[in-house]
Amino acid sequence: xxxxxxxxxxxxxxxxxxxxxxxxxxxxxxxxxxxxxxxxxxxxxxxxxxxxxxxxxxxxxxxxxxxxxxxxxxxxxxxxxxxxxxxxxxxxxxxxxxxxxxxxxxxxxxxxxxxxxxxxxxxxxxxxxxxxxxxxxxxxxxxxxxxxxxxxxxxxxxxxxxxxxxxxxxxxxxxxxxxxxxxxxxxxxxxxxxxxxxxxxxxxxxxxxxxxx
Numbered sequence: 001x002x003x004x005x006x007x008x009x010x011x012x013x014x015x016x017x018x019x020x021x022x023x024x025x026x027x028x029x030x031x032x033x034x035x036x037x038x039x040x041x042x043x044x045x046x047x048x049x050x051x052x053x054x055x056x057x058x059x060x061x062x063x064x065x066x067x068x069x070x071x072x073x074x075x076x077x078x079x080x081x082x083x084x085x086x087x088x089x090x091x092x093x094x095x096x097x098x099x100x101x102x103x104x105x106x107x108x109x110x111x112x113x114x115x116x117x118x119x120x121x122x123x124x125x126x127x128x129x130x131x132x133x134x135x136x137x138x139x140x141x142x143x144x145x146x147x148x149x150x151x152x153x154x155x156x157x158x159x160x161x162x163x164x165x166x167x168x169x170x171x172x173x174x175x176x177x178x179x180x181x182x183x184x185x186x187x188x189x190x191x192x193x194x195x196x197x198x199x200x201x202x203x204x205x206x207x208x209x210x211x212x213x
Contacts, residue, residue, distance in 0.1 A: 038160035048153035105144035122156040
């Protein structure tokens with residue numbers, strides 16, 4: 001692992017003319033997971049599927065191959081330690097041998113192959129759902145305003161969202177790291193200051209419980 005990886009990325013941005021304020025912003029912006037589990041895609045009409053739009057990059061909350069909880073800066077930094085294909089990132093940065101930083105930032109609005117995004121209508125944010133991880137992360141890191149995307153809208157199912165958020169709070173309260181299901185068997189993995197431990201059990205369904213699912 002290169003101990004100077006963060007310094008290398010930082011120096012590269014400074015040398016390219018990226019502002020200190022933007023670098024700090026990308027060091028602070030943490031990637032989030034997708035929100036598909038509580039979206040109702042059946043409400044998405046034909047006019048809301050696969051349309052082309054210029055997506056504001058400050059409204060992009062995450063990417064499909066990004067590491068959730070890591071910043072945009074740290075996700076790009078990973079190219080130096082081999083956790084993400086460095087050639088793809090070098091190709092993205094390589095365009096700076098042919099154009100200025102401002103020209104490159106503008107070029108993301110004219111992509112021949114748009115990246116693919118889902119737009120969470122009720123939250124007014126976007127998530128990169130498929131192609132375009134390297135281009136999107138690079139555009140964000142360099143300070144581009146918008147990127148050309150093929151977008152599908154998603155509408156929130158607020159009942160599912162309430163249950164999802166309650167589940168997250170429950171897991172946080174009881175230090176649950178993962179729950180693994182195998183048929184009627186369930187393994188609950190806990191993690192606290194003493195380490196990890198597992199409780200194994202069997203799910204028992206009642207008619208009342210089934211009605212709640």
